[in-house]
Amino acid sequence: MxxxxxxxxxxxxxxxxxxxxxxxxxxxKFQLGELELITVTDGFIHMDKVQPNFAPGxxxxxxxxxxxxxxxxxxxxxxxxxxxxxxKQDQIILIDxxxxxxxxxxxxxxxxxxxxxxxxxxxxxxxxxxxxxxDHIGGVLKEDGSLNFPNAEYYISRIEHxxxxxxxxxxxxxxxxxxxxxxxxxxxxxQVLTTIKPKLHLFEDGLVLHDCIKLEIAxxxxxxxxxxxxxxxxxxxxxxxxxxxxxxxxFPHPExxxxxxxxxxxxxxxxxxxxxxxxTSATPIFAYHLPWPGIGHARKxxxxxxWVAETYAFPA
Ligand SMILES: [Zn+2]
Numbered sequence: 001m002x003x004x005x006x007x008x009x010x011x012x013x014x015x016x017x018x019x020x021x022x023x024x025x026x027x028x029k030f031q032l033g034e035l036e037l038i039t040v041t042d043g044f045i046h047m048d049k050v051q052p053n054f055a056p057g058x059x060x061x062x063x064x065x066x067x068x069x070x071x072x073x074x075x076x077x078x079x080x081x082x083x084x085x086x087x088k089q090d091q092i093i094l095i096d097x098x099x100x101x102x103x104x105x106x107x108x109x110x111x112x113x114x115x116x117x118x119x120x121x122x123x124x125x126x127x128x129x130x131x132x133x134x135d136h137i138g139g140v141l142k143e144d145g146s147l148n149f150p151n152a153e154y155y156i157s158r159i160e161h162x163x164x165x166x167x168x169x170x171x172x173x174x175x176x177x178x179x180x181x182x183x184x185x186x187x188x189x190x191q192v193l194t195t196i197k198p199k200l201h202l203f204e205d206g207l208v209l210h211d212c213i214k215l216e217i218a219x220x221x222x223x224x225x226x227x228x229x230x231x232x233x234x235x236x237x238x239x240x241x242x243x244x245x246x247x248x249x250x251f252p253h254p255e256x257x258x259x260x261x262x263x264x265x266x267x268x269x270x271x272x273x274x275x276x277x278x279x280t281s282a283t284p285i286f287a288y289h290l291p292w293p294g295i296g297h298a299r300k301x302x303x304x305x306x307w308v309a310e311t312y313a314f315p316a
Contacts, residue, residue: 028316032232038085039293041109045107045289046076088212097137100134100143108139121149127140131156131221131241141191145191156200157217165190218270227274242289251304251307254275254305
């Protein structure tokens with residue numbers, strides 16, 4: 001309805017860049033053993049350049065050729081914002097909280113999306129924070145500084161917590177150019193972590209929660225960045241958070257990197273290592289920033305990998 005009347009010849013870029021919050025957002029439910037999993041959207045993040053957001057320092061020709069071969073635009077990228085909920089009896093576990101108000105009207109849709117899926121913010125009992133970036137932690141607080149999810153207990157890795165709460169953060173191994181913006185992010189993250197302190201649990205690598213979740217520290221994107229293994233009855237899926245931000249660029253070239261990575265080299269090494277493992281085990285993957293709904297598998301291809309997205313016969 002929002003797009004009605006827009007000329008069919010307009011490029012996709014214009015449509016997405018001008019989209020308002022959809023009136024009714026679709027959600028995707030699926031079963032994992034005894035667990036019910038629900039994916040909702042927080043919106044999207046529009047990047048008006050591919051490089052140097054992706055593949056900083058790589059020859060533009062090589063990047064553009066791969067984008068064109070994949071039928072993708074060469075002048076911008078839209079990152080998905082896929083939110084995952086795990087329902088186990090009366091527990092509702094949410095992994096990350098979206099951008100909140102941090103990134104404008106293209107994102108921060110989580111609360112409305114949850115309502116469309118029949119879930120109220122007060123229903124959420126556990127929130128896992130994969131890492132301290134504003135597109136993951138921004139939805140914790142309302143604009144007035146109060147809690148969006150008043151009944152939740154929060155979990156973040158101790159390494160991640162200590163990194164952000166320190167007096168100084170080491171961003172020297174990041175390719176991100178706007179160091180002043182990193183300072184702004186840091187202050188916002190410190191405010192969130194301070195506000196939720198009475199309900200915040202700091203975890204080490206390998207923590208098990210609710211008998212269906214195991215947290216693994218996968219460092220590089222940030223020092224204490226965590227991925228979440230979800231399992232039930234011999235089935236599993238892994239929420240890889242910000243291990244990878246592009247299906248067509250970083251699966252074939254995990255070493256090309258993403259300039260949001262706090263340690264570009266370590267993030268690339270971790271990306272390769274985790275993808276190799278998930279390829280061997282053929283474990284289903286949930287990816288926060290890949291195209292909706294971000295569910296699929298990795299498989300080996302040439303010297304790298306490829307993303308095989310799950311497809312569905314109808315929207316449900
Ligand atoms: Zn992110």
